[in-house]
Amino acid sequence: MDDGGNAGRPARSQRADARRNKEALLDAAAAVFVASGVEAPVRDIAAKAGVGVGTIYRHFPTRADLIVAVYRHQVESCAEAGPALLASSPTPHAALARWIDLFVDFLVTKHGLAAVLQSDSAGFETLHAYFLDRLVPVCTRLLDAAAAAGEIRSDVAALELMRGVGNLCIGADKDPDYDARRLAGLLITGLRRTE
Amino acid sequence: MDDGGNAGRPARSQRADARRNKEALLDAAAAVFVASGVEAPVRDIAAKAGVGVGTIYRHFPTRADLIVAVYRHQVESCAEAGPALLASSPTPHAALARWIDLFVDFLVTKHGLAAVLQSDSAGFETLHAYFLDRLVPVCTRLLDAAAAAGEIRSDVAALELMRGVGNLCIGADKDPDYDARRLAGLLITGLRRTE
DNA sequence: TAGCAAACGGAACAAAGTTCCCCTTGGTCG
DNA sequence: CGACCAAGGGGAACTTTGTTCCGTTTGCTA
Numbered sequence: 001m002d003d004g005g006n007a008g009r010p011a012r013s014q015r016a017d018a019r020r021n022k023e024a025l026l027d028a029a030a031a032v033f034v035a036s037g038v039e040a041p042v043r044d045i046a047a048k049a050g051v052g053v054g055t056i057y058r059h060f061p062t063r064a065d066l067i068v069a070v071y072r073h074q075v076e077s078c079a080e081a082g083p084a085l086l087a088s089s090p091t092p093h094a095a096l097a098r099w100i101d102l103f104v105d106f107l108v109t110k111h112g113l114a115a116v117l118q119s120d121s122a123g124f125e126t127l128h129a130y131f132l133d134r135l136v137p138v139c140t141r142l143l144d145a146a147a148a149a150g151e152i153r154s155d156v157a158a159l160e161l162m163r164g165v166g167n168l169c170i171g172a173d174k175d176p177d178y179d180a181r182r183l184a185g186l187l188i189t190g191l192r193r194t195e
Numbered sequence: 196m197d198d199g200g201n202a203g204r205p206a207r208s209q210r211a212d213a214r215r216n217k218e219a220l221l222d223a224a225a226a227v228f229v230a231s232g233v234e235a236p237v238r239d240i241a242a243k244a245g246v247g248v249g250t251i252y253r254h255f256p257t258r259a260d261l262i263v264a265v266y267r268h269q270v271e272s273c274a275e276a277g278p279a280l281l282a283s284s285p286t287p288h289a290a291l292a293r294w295i296d297l298f299v300d301f302l303v304t305k306h307g308l309a310a311v312l313q314s315d316s317a318g319f320e321t322l323h324a325y326f327l328d329r330l331v332p333v334c335t336r337l338l339d340a341a342a343a344a345g346e347i348r349s350d351v352a353a354l355e356l357m358r359g360v361g362n363l364c365i366g367a368d369k370d371p372d373y374d375a376r377r378l379a380g381l382l383i384t385g386l387r388r389t390e
Numbered sequence: 391t392a393g394c395a396a397a398c399g400g401a402a403c404a405a406a407g408t409t410c411c412c413c414t415t416g417g418t419c420g
Numbered sequence: 421c422g423a424c425c426a427a428g429g430g431g432a433a434c435t436t437t438g439t440t441c442c443g444t445t446t447g448c449t450a
Contacts, residue, residue, distance in 0.1 A: 015416060018428060041406060052430035057408065115313075118366045156381070157372070164378040167362040171313045177352070183359040183382065186351070190385030210447055213397060236437060247399030252439065318438085 022059045024049045029070050037111035038067060064116075064127040071110065075134050078102055082138035092145035093152060097188045099142055100165055103135070104181045107169040114169035136162055152191040161187070217254045219244045224265050232306035233262060259311075259322040266305065270329055273297055277333035287340035288347060292383045294337055295360055298330070299376045302364040309364035331357055347386040356382070 028049035032040045042063060046053045060066040082099050089095035107114045117128060139158035147154035165184045172180035209217075223244035227235045237258060241248045255261040277294050284290035302309045312323060334353035342349035360379045367375035 015427060017416070021429080042408085043406080046430095053408085054410085054431065055429055058428065063407070119310075156377070160373055160378065163366070163370075163373055164363055164375075164381075167365050168359055170362050170365065171358070175358075178355055178358055180359075182351070183355065186359075186385035187378065187381050188385070189389070190381035190383070194384075208448095210396060212447065216397085237439085238437080241399090248439085249399055249441085250397075253397065258438070 018059075021049070021051055021055055025051065025056060025059060025066070026070060029066055033067075033070060033110065038113045038116050062126065064124045067113070067116070068127055068130045071113070072130075074106060075131060078106055079134050079138050082142055086142060086145055091151060092142065092149050093188075093192070096139075096142040096146050096152075096191075097185065099138070100184050100188055101181060103162075103165060104169055104172075104184050107166060108172045108180055111173050114166055115171065117166055118163070118170070131166075132159065132162065146191075151193060153193055156191060161191075213254075216244070216246055216250055220246065220251060220254060220261070221265060224261055228262075228265060228305065233308045233311050257318040257321065259319045262308070262311070263322055263325045266308070267325075269301060270326060273301055274329050274333050277337055281337060281340055286346060287337065287344050288383075288387070291334075291337040291341050291347075291386075292380065294333070295379050295383055296376060298357075298360060299364055299367075299379050302361060303367045303375055306368045309361055310366065312361055313358070313365070326361075327354065327357065341386075346388060348388050351386060356386075 025045065029045050032045050032048050036044065042053055042056055045066070046056055049055075056066065060069060078099075081102055082095075085095040085098050086092060089098060107117075116124060117131060136158045139162050143152070143154075143156070143158050143161070146152045164187060168183045168187070169180045172178050220240065224240050227240050227243050231239065237248055237251055240261070241251055244250075251261065255264060273294075276297055277290075280290040280293050281287060284293060302312075311319060312326060331353045334357050338347070338349075338351070338353050338356070341347045359382060363378045363382070364375045367373050
């Protein structure tokens with residue numbers, strides 16, 4: 001159990017140099033992810049942070065944990081945007097469409113994140129689980145609202161939809177002719193109740 | 196170049212042991228792919244075929260070439276099914292939907308193939324290119340027919356759609372709750388012209 | 391049957407994640 | 421103020437996997 005969740009409060013249990021290095025690692029990782037993508041070698045991140053690889057693993061048991069830590073607050077923003085959109089959009093379906101756009105934009109701008117999200121390479125369950133735990137409930141609420149309003153069919157689960165949209169984002173950053181947002185939009189359109 | 200160094204002679208002739216090994220490799224690869232997925236280690240395939248790894252690389256310059264060779268005839272079948280469906284379906288849109296189903300079924304039953312298809316790891320461009328070269332024209336024809344019949348919007352390119360559908364298939368074999376076919380169907384439904 | 395180029399096997403090399411272990415050091419206690 | 425020691429750090433080493441290299445074997449032909 002790590003106390004990484006105590007934002008703002010100084011963790012007495014951690015030595016000063018440890019906290020400093022953890023901070024440096026998060027910064028370095030963010031920079032390297034932007035420059036070389038989420039799949040950048042661990043050694044590159046260690047080098048950029050000026051620490052040894054062992055130090056990375058001391059703070060983040062696996063690569064995936066580092067990725068989660070780097071993007072945690074952006075995922076949080078996305079999650080929080082759900083209810084807000086529901087309140088401010090003309091219809092639940094519109095809110096859903098906009099929220100999915102947010103999600104797609106987030107994934108696409110993080111080179112390779114979508115690909116790694118669904119990867120079943122050992123260690124990435126953490127990453128997968130975190131995203132899903134945080135975002136699926138939000139998506140469920142949007143879907144339920146739209147279904148309750150009779151706008152969409154109600155036989156598609158949030159988890160399935162999120163995975164589908166996530167998959168659509170894979171490789172979207174490599175090919176300018178591939179518009180993940182549009183395809184995701186098609187998916188949401190296809191959700192509409194056929195009357 | 197086909198085979199180097201055959202001055203003047205129609206060197207169609209491969210040595211008998213070479214042909215035998217190539218055959219054994221294709222069989223072994225097919226078996227291993229079914230058992231362990233497309234991402235199975237090259238060494239496993241070599242072992243199963245009873246040859247050294249060097250022999251694999253003699254026949255197939257890269258892993259991707261082996262994969263292409265193993266699935267070539269199935270891709271061929273899929274490609275040929277396109278025009279047939281167009282002729283036998285009530286509408287072009289129905290033909291498109293059915294053809295996409297075929298494509299999805301093909302991908303999903305090959306563990307990990309979809310994932311590897313979009314992977315940009317060195318060497319897989321071959322695989323990507325082969326699939327696209329063969330199937331995109333077929334998809335284009337179906338899309339054009341449906342667009343000409345006024346059934347769908349005409350601003351989505353076959354390449355984009357195929358990539359989207361391919362992406363939707365990623366990981367579909369790992370999770371029984373994830374129905375790639377249904378999601379792909381949603382995508383095709385979303386293509387319908389909104390009137 | 392001898393000779394040779396084609397084919398083979400598998401050791402060796404190159405990335406990449408992860409683990410291990412010995413050394414350094416921050417913070418506390420005498 | 422200095423000694424102590426566990427937390428922390430560094431990076432070599434281990435593992436896995438694709439790919440290359442090269443000495444050896446072997447099918448074919450003359």
